[in-house]
Amino acid sequence: xxxxxxxxxxxxxxGDCWDLLxxxxxVDLVLTDPPYGIPEAAWxxxxxxxxxxxxxxxxxxxxxxxxxxxxxIVELADNVVLWGGNHFDLPxxxxxxxxxxxxxxxxxxxxxxxxxxxxxxxxxxxxRIDAYVxxxxxLKKEHPTQKxxxxxxxxxxxxxxxxxxxxxxxxxGAGTSLLAxxxxxxxxxxxxxxxxxxxxxxxxxxxxxxxxxxxxxxxxGES
Numbered sequence: 559x560x561x562x563x564x565x566x567x568x569x570x571x572x573g574d575c576w577d578l579l580x581x582x583x584x585v586d587l588v589l590t591d592p593p594y595g596i597p598e599a600a601w602x603x604x605x606x607x608x609x610x611x612x613x614x615x616x617x618x619x620x621x622x623x624x625x626x627x628x629x630x631i632v633e634l635a636d637n638v639v640l641w642g643g644n645h646f647d648l649p650x651x652x653x654x655x656x657x658x659x660x661x662x663x664x665x666x667x668x669x670x671x672x673x674x675x676x677x678x679x680x681x682x683x684x685x686r687i688d689a690y691v692x693x694x695x696x697l698k699k700e701h702p703t704q705k706x707x708x709x710x711x712x713x714x715x716x717x718x719x720x721x722x723x724x725x726x727x728x729x730x731g732a733g734t735s736l737l738a739x740x741x742x743x744x745x746x747x748x749x750x751x752x753x754x755x756x757x758x759x760x761x762x763x764x765x766x767x768x769x770x771x772x773x774x775x776x777x778x779g780e781s
Contacts (some may be wrong), residue, residue: 563760567740568748572756572764575728575749576623579651586723587637587675589713589735590626591705615670624729631728636675639704639713643672644756653679657709660685673715682712700758701731710738719744720722733759 559578563570571578585638628646632638639655655671660683682689690699690708713719714725726741730748740744752754 562753562756563763564764567744568736568763570730570755570756570759571747571749572734572751574751576627576630578728578749579634582726582747584636584724585635585726586719587639587714587717587725587744588631588635588728589639589710589725589739590631590727590729590734591641591703591731592628592631592729593703594645596714627631632672632674634726637717639671640673640679640719641669644660644670646672647673647696653677655713656681657705657779658683664744671713680716682709684708685722701755705734707734707737707741707753710735711741714738714742714744731758733762736768737762 562572566686629641653676727748736746
């Protein structure tokens, strides 16, 4: 696969992550948020919008394919943070990450990440309002399932990686995990099936590392 974007810190590929895996270099952390819990047809109904607009998700990864091969992903590195891991048939995780959204409504109050290489259960607390309305994470929401930048930075910090480690996101969406890796002094490889999100991610990388004010968001992590 030819890189869609590349600089000294980040490489982005446009395509199917399964095509890259045989030639993937060594990675120290897999940090990703794969499509989970919703079949392809439901994704298209949910994100197609009314009045004939194009679906926000675009080329939807096959849920069945992701579900069948997710174990290939978690075996790529000694350190893994896989959001939505509770939806997959994976080995029991000794520790989980939880995003407490500080909300109580018809939606989920939290999301869970399956982890490998962590020493304790951890909780990240940030409301969706702080993350996307007040833009405390520094990025507007460009992808239907985009995680806050502050959350992804926090995930990396919990793993205790050596500076310059390689982070891999096979379902990178708009590239938030790659930004988080670069902000924390690491390198990153991301793969995305939909070209529109590769373009968004590449533009974010080209803007350079900015101070997104993450230190002032009131993030807490508790064991």
